[in-house]
Amino acid sequence: MMQRVGLIIILAFVLVNVSYFRRLVKEHDNWTATGILILIFAAFAVISNLTGVEITPHNNLISSTWLTGLPATDSIANTRTLAITVSGLVGGPVVGTAVGLVAGIHRVIQGNGSDLFYIASSVIVGLLSGMIGRKYLDKNQYPGMAIAALIGLGMEAVQMAFIFIFSTPGFELVQLIFFPMMILNSAGTAIFMSVISAYIHQEEQLRAVQTHDVLELADRTLPFFSSGLSETNAQQAAVIIREYTNFDAIGITDASDVLAHVGPGSDHHIPEKEVMTDLSKRVIATGQMRIAHSKAEIGCPHPGCPLAAAVVIPLIVQGHVVGTLKMYFTNPKDLTPVEEQLATGLASIFSSQLALGMAEEQSKLVKDAEIKSLQAQVNPHFFFNAINTISALMRTDADKARTLLLQLSTYFRTNLQGARETEISLQQEREHVNAYLSLEQTRFPDKYTVGFDVETSENVLLPPFTIQVLVENAMRHAFGNRRHDNHVWVLVSETKTHIQVAVKDDGLGIDEGVLPQLGKQVVASANGSGTALENLNARLTGLYGQESRLHFDTSAAGTTVSLLIPRKERVQNESLNR
Known part of the structure; x- marks a missing residue:
């Protein structure tokens, strides 16, 4: 039996060294991946039946290389329960149940139609281990070695209970195989799961290191390229x-x-x-x-x-x-x-x-150089804060770090687009704002809640960074040292001729002495200078005239910054051509 368990462990080592299998394990919610996992572990279970040790009614052990069939009076000691348990822990209840059904049917066929209870016991083992595995998979992890050993012990105990109740020589058979089967299947489950966990964890660590190195490389080459x-x-x-x-x-x-x-x-x-x-x-x-x-x-x-x-x-x-x-x-x-x-x-x-x-460089050459220069600006503090946040996540949550890296890419892509165009669609502006929020809310979890209420087409046009500047301004200045229950609302509505944009917060309000200067000149503060609002106001009035300038309504209950611009909408074919 130790040799049989060793065979299963060797197969585990072979599997985890195949990148395709590691990818299947991570995509267990995909039906194609689920089907392939069922086939792989069902093959494991069948191999476990075929490599079992035959036990005669007189408790004689017959070890053969390939046990294709046996008399109805004989029994088998094998690692079938180990294969079923591992399939459930790796693939969840669907994989575990399916593998248990295949393994149980094969065991009945192997015994010439006898001992039908093996089908029920194998399915129950697969379902139970799968339900336990699902709880860990939902957390994107696997049970540790000690927990896996206990799970393997419990699943083998279920199998022993069925043998004791339904097998003809139940007591004698259980008495013979109880301790070796319990120990070996428990140890086998623990070793199998530890092998998979170790390889998956090692791969994630390697990817985290590689991602960190690429980020550092990109940071160092940025000034030159x-x-x-x-x-x-x-x-x-x-x-x-x-x-x-x-x-x-x-x-x-x-x-x-x-x-x-x-x-x-x-x-x-x-x-x-x-x-x-x-x-x-x-x-x-x-x-x-x-x-x-x-x-x-x-x-x-x-x-x-x-x-x-x-x-x-x-x-x-x-x-x-x-x-x-x-x-x-x-x-x-x-x-x-x-x-x-x-x-x-x-x-x-x-x-x-x-x-x-x-x-x-191009922004300096065009006619509206001042507007384009503003749109091309990338806040260096935001960039380095984002890089530091992603680098820190490399060690704790590599998947989240990769997601944030994509959001940072979206942020810079929309920055580049804003440097080329004086107007973009509302949909593009929202993508830019969402990318910014993903990065900022990772740095300050649960500090801000930002909601959108849009009552117009996503294709209406507005100057790049209009909403992003107002949202960033609210998050940085509206709430003081308040760390929780900070809300920002983005409201976009329309008339036949105009689009109204308003960004509202429930912060502390704006000091009356500062209010007349906002949007018109630099305003010194602990968190900034008001340059972004001044530049945004200059862009709005430069494009649409004084009627589109920023309006500020403030009180102790919060502030609303609003603007009104002519309604223009990009038609679909125009968007595609661009």
Whole structure:
């Protein structure tokens, strides 16, 4: 029996080393994943039946390699209950019950139709273990080793109760197998679950570390890529990228020339020279990522070039290839799908950083430079606070950290869009506000409640950041040191000709001495200067005239900031064309 348990544990090690199985375990609520988990654990249970130890009516033990059938008078000591219990703990009640049904039916068939009670007992074990497993799965975790051992002990006790009551030699059989079966199945369940938990936890920790490193890398390269593709910026960025990755060499080009090359091959991949490799030329021409696993595929004309594998990704800004990011290995075997995915992700981040820099540069050149400059601004304190929040979550909740990283990406994407357009749809503005709130409410949980009451089309147009500025202003200034029960309401309504936006709070009100200055000049305070309101007011009046300026209504019960702008709506095909 110890050998049989060992076989199941070996299978567990094999399974958790397969990334597809680990993905199935995390997607247990998906019906396709549930079906595949049932098939996998049902196979485990059948193998447990087939590798059992036969017990004759005289308590003689017959050990065979593959037990396909046995007389109706004989019994089996096996690890079926272990397989069923684990299936329930990993997959929940649906998986556990289904596996128990398959295992019980197979055991009855194996015994030539005898001992039908095994079907009922196996289903009950699968259902009970699945219900227990569901409680842990809802918390995104698995039971610890000691708890798993107790669960395995309890499930085997259920099986023993059925054998005692319904089996013909019930007392004698239970007396023979009780202690070894209880101990081995309990220990097997604990070891199996600890193997799965350890691997899943290790994978999550690794992802958290990788995400943290990518965030730190992005933070360090931001000043260089956002300043544009120059030789100096590219050289410093390449050094940082090589420091944070496993690649042997890093190259950066613009659309025609080498800007930087750090690592092997730097003797002939020289800045200010034209791009020489065929691989890079194809990427610039097509805008498609290319992967090379040999020197011939790289196409470097230099005879002694040590670079033997490469990933070359285009840097794309506003649909145009502005350069490439090239990552090289001297050993082709070092290039794995992990490095390919990393390179693709980094190129996307660097393209966004370049786009951010180009948007800022373009905003200075357009006719309404003052408005566009405001819309392109990114509060550095907000950015670093968000980065620090996400970094802290890496150690406690990697999934939440990844979600916030996506929200930060949404925030910057809408910032870039706001830098290009003087008006965006209400839907786009709400996405920007929601991204901001996700990050801020993670920093200050339960401090603010923000609600929306929208009585107009999501396609109506308004200046970028209008609602976001007012919501941020309320959250920062309205409540003083009050830590709970702080409410902000966003109200959007319409008439035939105008859209009215109001942001209301139940804060402490605005000091009467400050009120006349708000929206008109800088106002010194402990939490800011009022520049955002001044800039917003300037944008509104610049676009629509004095009738659209900000209005402030305040009392000890709270403040409402409102504005009125002409009603304009973006038609669907116009939105798509943009």
